[in-house]
Amino acid sequence: MFKIPEGPQQIIHMLEGRGHEAYVVGGCVRDSLLGITPHDWDICTSALPQETIACFSEFRVIETGIQHGTVTVLLEGEPYEITTYRTDGFYSDHRRPDHVEFVRSLRQDLERRDFTVNAMAYHPQKGLVDYFEGQTDLINKQIRCVGDPDRRFQEDALRILRALRFASVYGFRLDDATARSAFSNRELLRSIAGERIQEELCRLLCGCKAGVMLTRFTDIFSMFLPEIGELAAFSKNGAGWPDVWAETVRGVSSAPADRLLRLVMLLRDIGKPFCFTEIRRGSMRFYGHAGISAELAGKALRSLKFDRATISTVEELVGLHKIKLIPSDRCILRQLSRIGEAQFRRLLAVKRVDLAAQENAERDKAMWRLDAVEKCLERVLAQKRCFRxxxxxxxxxxxxxxxxxxxxxxxxxxxxxxxxxxxxxxxxxxxxxxxxxxxxxxxxxxxxxxxxxxxxxxxxxxxxxxx
Incomplete structure (x- = not known):
């Protein structure tokens, strides 16, 4: 059905030579069926961890997570994770099993996994093993839990966000039962460490269906970014008010699939509910919202344990996204001196997407001015003008x-x-x-x-x- 690289094939052959079963499993099978080159090739086996180590005594073996049955074997410098078939015990922290039990059955191992598209195994001679119709779900472009979705999400609450991430990245949807369960179990996300949420969120935001996920599952995102809940609720408060949450979603969807830019577009207006002034019915002004949004964005990113460089970059871009740029050498050089070339280019990208997301009669004129600013930028850089x-x-x-x-x-x-x-x-x-x-x-x-x-x-x- 698809070709397995030499390294995983060699591992399978060596394990089978000692009388054990072995298959490639999980994401590498999913991606291969989708025609995507996998980044990693994981192997599952009936061999117990110590039996696996014995099979590869001539190679470097790292006991990556041996208590959960996983060891890493280095073949010609390439790492391959090999995990013993297992079933999981109770998840008291809604993140990891308190204990695991090693088993000899591939089916038992696959039925503990999160989604059907990740619960398939493949053998170069035996072919595809698909007990839960994961291949059908790939064809139908849907994410569906293996077994009872409530159980899957209560075992590991991060799976809720992983479901949205897979749907966003692959352009899929959640099946109805999985979506209902994700909503009903969303409070469990409060128990998940910020670092783990951060990783899933960034990958989700860079997906082709990020806007769809943000729109349909706003209440889930509000569990770890309450500012989003405030923004969405504000948009519904009055007839004729601007739908700032819809503008946010359009901004995220329209931005280049860059982690920093999409974070900026997600957070750029979260200060609006706290600084609005209604000039007349249906006409509002948000004085100083960029500064308030920048402060709230920094707080939100710190709560999700982002690194300092990301926090500083996003906070600055949110704070500057409404600054008026003039196509003059003096203005461009001053901004370059203030924030540097890389950040200035990001600011231009943010302003372009911000304008595109708005329904504004002056949008075309503002876009023309941005074009002029960019031309001015290229000219002063080509002239190697002094700004540092x-x-x-x-x-x-x-x-x-x-x-x-x-x-x-x-x-x-x-x-x-x-x-x-x-x-x-x-x-x-x-x-x-x-x-x-x-x-x-x-x-x-x-x-x-x-x-x-x-x-x-x-x-x-x-x-x-x-x-």
């Missing part, structure tokens, strides 16, 4: 050699010079920059700490004083 301290023609060492005392004024002076170069008031040459310092009498003088200037968008920012 390292691009300046002088360094702190140059200032010290010219007679400036070491201390905070070195950094302040470089920031001032960078701002003047960005604004086109000074040429970025060593002679020009040092001449300006000399003209202003900065060598040997003290500096004020900060002085407030308006940036290219009229926002008040604090930069080092010029003198």
């Amino acid at each position: 301290l390292k691009d300046l023609a002088i360094s702190g060492r140059d200032l010290i050699m010219a007679g400036m005392p070491q201390g905070v004024q070195i950094g302040n002076t470089l920031q001032i010079l960078l701002r003047l170069v960005i604004d086109g008031k000074l040429e970025n040459t060593r002679d020009s920059l040092l001449a300006h310092c000399l003209k202003e009498g900065w060598f040997g003088h003290e500096y004020k700490q900060t002085e407030c200037h308006a940036d290219c968008n009229g926002n008040q920012r604090h930069y080092p004083s010029e003198y």
Whole structure:
């Protein structure tokens, strides 16, 4: 039916040579039947863990999860997980079985698994083993639990989110019984660690049916992101009010399948329920919502144990997603200095998707302005214009050699010079920059700490004083 690589075939052959059964199993079978190249090839076997180790005594064996029957064998540097047939005991924490029992029956092993599409095994000679019609579910594009869905979800609550993730990534749907059970058991997700939810959420958001899952299963997402529940409830509160949750879903669906961008689109408006003003019936304003949304987004991501870099990047993009960008060199250079090229490009992508998700009469004009901003960005980058301290023609060492005392004024002076170069008031040459310092009498003088200037968008920012 499909070809198994040499490594898994060798493992199956070696196990069978010692009198044991062995099959490839789970996701690699599912993906192969879908015509997708598997990332990993997992093997299940009737051999007990110690019997498996004995079979591969000439290879490096890692006792990955031997208490649950799993060992990893390295074949020519490639790791392969081999797991003994087992049945699971009671799941007291709704995540992992308290104990497992090793068995010799493949059927018993497959019937403990989560979904029918993951409960198939394959042997290069014997073919497909499919006790629960998983192949039929693949053809029908549906996710269905093996056996009683309530039992499956109560054993491991993360399976609720995994069901949505599989449906999103593969473009499938949940069968009716599985969907009903996912709703009725959603409270169990509160017991799952944030790190595990984070991993499933990110993969789900990058799926082709992420918008469908967010729309149909909003109440499930609200279990670990209550801000989503607030946003969805706000959208239903009054006739004629803007459907901000629908805009959020459209934004996620329209964004490139990039983890950071889709997180931004999911969280960019979660502050709106807390800062709305109704100008007239059906017409609302959300003053300051970007800042509030950024604060709430950071809190939400921290609760799901995201890494600091992701939190910082998403929080900044949410906070800036409504900033007005002007297609001028000065504005572009200031933003590049503030957030860097990579983040500025992400901001442009966010603003494009944000505009596309809205039903706004001024949308086409705003899109045209973004096109102009992007052209301006490409031009200043091609010209290698200065927008970072390292691009300046002088360094702190140059200032010290010219007679400036070491201390905070070195950094302040470089920031001032960078701002003047960005604004086109000074040429970025060593002679020009040092001449300006000399003209202003900065060598040997003290500096004020900060002085407030308006940036290219009229926002008040604090930069080092010029003198």
